[in-house]
Amino acid sequence: MSDINIHELHERMQNGEKLNIIDVREPYEFEEFNIGATLIPLNELPSKLAELSNLKDQEVIVHCRSGARSNNAKMFMMSEGFTNVRNLIGGMMAWQAEIN
Secondary structure (H helix, E strand, C coil), rough: CCCHHHHHHHHHCCCCCCCCEEECCHHHHHHHHHCCCCCCCCHHHHHHHHHHHHHHHCEEEEEEECCCCHHHHHHHHHHHCCEEEEEEEEEEHHHHHHCC
């Protein structure tokens, strides 16, 4: 699945879509700024996959600070059978620079 850019995600959020968004940053980063995603730090993702099993065939958007950790999360989730994982290009750095 192709990744998603900040403008598409922002528009979908503004339209009230119910989205599955996972923030794989650390808690301190989440506390500084977040867009309301579910916080699951990257190092905790493997132990939380069972809780996310109902999302295996749904669109899941992952994001981090710049897009690197969330790309790793995307690759890991896809290797575990998730079929529609999209990385937020540019992460929260791009979001804060262009949206907020």
